Every structure is written in C-alpha cells, then in structure tokens.
Amino acid sequence: MTETTSRLVLPLLQTAQAQKEITHNEALVLLDALVHASAESADLAAPPAAPTPGQTWLVAAPATGEWAGRADALAVFTTGGWRFIAPVEGLALWLADRALPAVYRDGAWVIGSLAATGLEIDGHQVIGARQGAIADPDGGTTVDAECRAALATLLAALRTHGLIET
Known part of the structure; x- marks a missing residue:
C-alpha cells in the first residue's frame, strides 16, 4: 500500500x-x-x-x-x-x-493570464479565435477621408487588442 x-x-x-x-x-x-x-x-x-x-x-x-x-x-x-x-x-x-x-x-x-478558446457573455460568444489580417483601406475612385480615418482607427484598435493580426 x-x-x-x-x-x-x-x-x-x-x-x-x-x-x-x-x-x-x-x-x-x-x-x-x-x-x-x-x-x-x-x-x-x-x-x-x-x-x-x-x-x-x-x-x-x-x-x-x-x-x-x-x-x-x-x-x-x-x-x-x-x-x-x-x-x-x-x-x-x-x-x-x-x-x-x-x-x-x-x-x-x-x-494573470487565462487561456480559453472563446469568451461568452450571456450565452453569446463575443471573442473567439484570432482572425487574419485586414488591410488598411486603399484605392477606389471616391476617397472619403473621414471614413478612412474611422476605419483605420477601428482596425488599429482591433490590432492593439490582438483580435486581428497586424
């Protein structure tokens, strides 16, 4: 024993x-x-x-x-x-x-680090696996500077938080 x-x-x-x-x-x-x-x-x-x-x-x-x-x-x-x-x-x-x-x-x-495959809040997945890179807005015949700036800010935030690749 x-x-x-x-x-x-x-x-x-x-x-x-x-x-x-x-x-x-x-x-x-x-x-x-x-x-x-x-x-x-x-x-x-x-x-x-x-x-x-x-x-x-x-x-x-x-x-x-x-x-x-x-x-x-x-x-x-x-x-x-x-x-x-x-x-x-x-x-x-x-x-x-x-x-x-x-x-x-x-x-x-x-x-202080948790490992998970996703994050659910109230039964709805809000964060999952990291997604691929999204290119910055470019090209087109009509350029809307304010729209591009807003999209660039959103993409920068997603990259900073690690939700999409850089």
Missing part, C-alpha cells in the same frame, strides 16, 4: 497504524490549503516574520531560510510550522495581493 496519494501527495492512513489522527489531520491541513486555494503573494523568497496559521504563499526563487529549495511550492503556515505543497500541472489559485489568478502550466506559474 502506498503512503501518499498519487497526484497531490496527501498522506494516507495505513493498516494497523497507531495515532491515525496525526496522518488524518495532516491530510486535512493540506486539503484546507488546496481547496479554493489562495496565496498572500508570489513575491517572497523567505518566510514572512509573523505569519498566522492558514496563510499561504507561492515561494519565489531563490528560496531561502526555511523555504530553501522550495521555489514554486505553496508554503502553508500551520500551528505545527511550515507545510509545503509541490505544484502539479493545472493547479490554480488566487493571488490576494495582485487580485489575479495563477495557474501552474508547463512547469511554471502563469500569473
């Missing part, structure tokens, strides 16, 4: 184990940090001076002190000291100091 879960490495109770409450409580502490995860900050490389139980940080590199060797891990302060949770692909949390989401993707924390 294994001693931890496969994905989040939570401790498992063992057959005939004495003091099972210790293992059980450790698993609950780690689950408490992971369910609806939130971190105070991702900018500290050393433990804060006066953490309170339940506070969590994303450990910045280069980690020092009690956090040495734990860069990118979640550091959870408990009444029993620091607990560390190694990130797994897709782990998501809220960064309180930045009011932004963070997702562990491709071996690194991606902060």
Whole structure:
C-alpha cells in the first residue's frame, strides 16, 4: 500500500497504524490549503516574520531560510510550522495581493493570464479565435477621408487588442 496519494501527495492512513489522527489531520491541513486555494503573494523568497496559521504563499526563487529549495511550492503556515505543497500541472489559485489568478502550466506559474478558446457573455460568444489580417483601406475612385480615418482607427484598435493580426 502506498503512503501518499498519487497526484497531490496527501498522506494516507495505513493498516494497523497507531495515532491515525496525526496522518488524518495532516491530510486535512493540506486539503484546507488546496481547496479554493489562495496565496498572500508570489513575491517572497523567505518566510514572512509573523505569519498566522492558514496563510499561504507561492515561494519565489531563490528560496531561502526555511523555504530553501522550495521555489514554486505553496508554503502553508500551520500551528505545527511550515507545510509545503509541490505544484502539479493545472493547479490554480488566487493571488490576494495582485487580485489575479495563477495557474501552474508547463512547469511554471502563469500569473494573470487565462487561456480559453472563446469568451461568452450571456450565452453569446463575443471573442473567439484570432482572425487574419485586414488591410488598411486603399484605392477606389471616391476617397472619403473621414471614413478612412474611422476605419483605420477601428482596425488599429482591433490590432492593439490582438483580435486581428497586424
């Protein structure tokens, strides 16, 4: 029988184990940090001076002190000291100091960036995949300078927002 879960490495109770409450409580502490995860900050490389139980940080590199060797891990302060949770692909949390989401993707924390195939508002897709480039207005026998200026402004805004190629 294994001693931890496969994905989040939570401790498992063992057959005939004495003091099972210790293992059980450790698993609950780690689950408490992971369910609806939130971190105070991702900018500290050393433990804060006066953490309170339940506070969590994303450990910045280069980690020092009690956090040495734990860069990118979640550091959870408990009444029993620091607990560390190694990130797994897709782990998501809220960064309180930045009011932004963070997702562990491709071996690194991606902060404030969301990946999607589209954006729907009230059931209607308003943004989808990026479209190809649209040329600036050119040519024609009748030139309307105001119309061209309006179209050029609209195209510039779409390019700036990344909705069409440049």
